Amino acid sequence: MGWQFGYECMECGHAEGLDTANAWCPVCGGLWTIKRDGERCAWNVDVAAVGLWRYRAMLPLSPQVVPVTLGEGWTPLTWEQVPVGTCYFKHEYLMPTGSFKDRGASVLVTLSRHMRVRSVVADSSGNAGAAVAAYCARAGLPCRIFVPECTSPVKTRQMEMVGADVERIPGRRENAALAVMEAAGGAFYASHYRHPLFFHGVKTITFEIWEQMGRAVPGTVILPVGNGSLVLGVYTGFRELVAMGLVQRMPVLIGVQAARCAPLVHRMHGGVPVDVTALTVAEGIAIAEPVQGDRIIEAVRSTGGTLIEVEEAEIIGAYGWAWRRGICIEKTAAVGIAGVNRIGQMPGYPEPYLTVLTGNGLKMLASDPGE
Ligand SMILES: *Cc1c(COP(=O)(O)O)cnc(C)c1O
Numbered sequence: 592m593g594w595q596f597g598y599e600c601m602e603c604g605h606a607e608g609l610d611t612a613n614a615w616c617p618v619c620g621g622l623w624t625i626k627r628d629g630e631r632c633a634w635n636v637d638v639a640a641v642g643l644w645r646y647r648a649m650l651p652l653s654p655q656v657v658p659v660t661l662g663e664g665w666t667p668l669t670w671e672q673v674p675v676g677t678c679y680f681k682h683e684y685l686m687p688t689g690s691f692k693d694r695g696a697s698v699l700v701t702l703s704r705h706m707r708v709r710s711v712v713a714d715s716s717g718n719a720g721a722a723v724a725a726y727c728a729r730a731g732l733p734c735r736i737f738v739p740e741c742t743s744p745v746k747t748r749q750m751e752m753v754g755a756d757v758e759r760i761p762g763r764r765e766n767a768a769l770a771v772m773e774a775a776g777g778a779f780y781a782s783h784y785r786h787p788l789f790f791h792g793v794k795t796i797t798f799e800i801w802e803q804m805g806r807a808v809p810g811t812v813i814l815p816v817g818n819g820s821l822v823l824g825v826y827t828g829f830r831e832l833v834a835m836g837l838v839q840r841m842p843v844l845i846g847v848q849a850a851r852c853a854p855l856v857h858r859m860h861g862g863v864p865v866d867v868t869a870l871t872v873a874e875g876i877a878i879a880e881p882v883q884g885d886r887i888i889e890a891v892r893s894t895g896g897t898l899i900e901v902e903e904a905e906i907i908g909a910y911g912w913a914w915r916r917g918i919c920i921e922k923t924a925a926v927g928i929a930g931v932n933r934i935g936q937m938p939g940y941p942e943p944y945l946t947v948l949t950g951n952g953l954k955m956l957a958s959d960p961g962e
């Protein structure tokens with residue numbers, strides 16, 4: 592197929608083509624990263640393309656690959672004066688399926704259709720599964736999503752409505768991850784936290800931010816973190832903007848976890864992790880054992896940033912604050928706003944701040960008992 596791009600194992604360097612069926616390195620089990628043959632990518636925008644596909648020249652996909660798209664990307668960027676300073680908000684809850692996961696899902700399902708796979712599997716606590724399911728529907732690909740039993744019923748219904756088979760797996764989030772790996776044989780594993788192409792899809796958010804801010808980047812970017820698909824995608828994108836010579840230095844990246852499920856905060860700063868994942872209102876980031884944990888810590892640290900935690904009351908407060916401004920986000924997205932409130936009170940983190948409003952709260956409203 593004339594692939595210009597290939598996978599390389601992050602642990603041992605073993606390389607394979609993008610058309611391989613191996614979801615990770617068959618030699619050592621390490622995760623893939625994507626390598627490009629020849630020259631570096633250069634800034635090149637297709638102004639006629641819809642949404643994130645305006646950046647397709649900067650995605651590791653050959654020119655003949657036809658996008659699977661629902662018009663995702665180019666979400667609004669607004670800013671306002673918040674109590675701690677100036678903050679930009681990227682409204683990713685306005686995506687076709689209601690979260691930023693559409694960026695990764697669109698690009699990853701595009702690859703799977705191009706590879707002519709017969710079916711797709713994924714594991715998700717909600718929004719990633721809903722996104723992969725919708726893009727598979729768009730591509731005409733059969734799709735099976737493994738969700739933890741505690742996933743919000745509206746999100747599983749969303750997957751079923753677009754035609755996915757939903758497997759509810761009892762117990763913790765990690766059990767769904769194990770189940771999908773057993774099922775993966777023969778199917779394409781569209782993982783939002785293992786597959787490198789997903790991060791490349793997510794990185795397009797930084798290209799939009801740079802354009803929408805008038806060719807500039809924020810001082811500090813504050814993001815909710817569970818498995819790290821957002822923070823690693825954002826890190827990849829800003830790194831590329833620097834490498835292309837468009838940005839002088841990386842914004843400071845801050846990852847925010849719910850104090851009730853903050854394994855990475857504890858790994859970075861010490862302390863005893865508390866495992867009460869079911870109890871945080873931030874269900875979208877209740878991940879007890881993030882597989883890319885070390886990479887996430889390394890990424891934020893290299894920008895001069897860190898990982899912080901916020902309490903339930905701060906999340907719920909930020910959630911109500913957003914809704915009262917007409918911003919209909921889910922509670923997991925409010926973790927980023929709660930993080931802005933914390934970071935704004937610490938010295939050394941430059942303004943303007945930016946947070947990504949990751950997921951749509953209308954999905955969850957029916958099941959919200961109200962506070
Ligand atoms: C997926 C998701 C996040 C980020 O989670 P990661 O597991 O770190 O990718 C944040 N908010 C919402 C609403 C999400 O769906």
Ligand SMILES: [Zn+2]
Pocket residue numbers: 600601602603604605616617618619620621
């Ligand atoms: Zn390897």
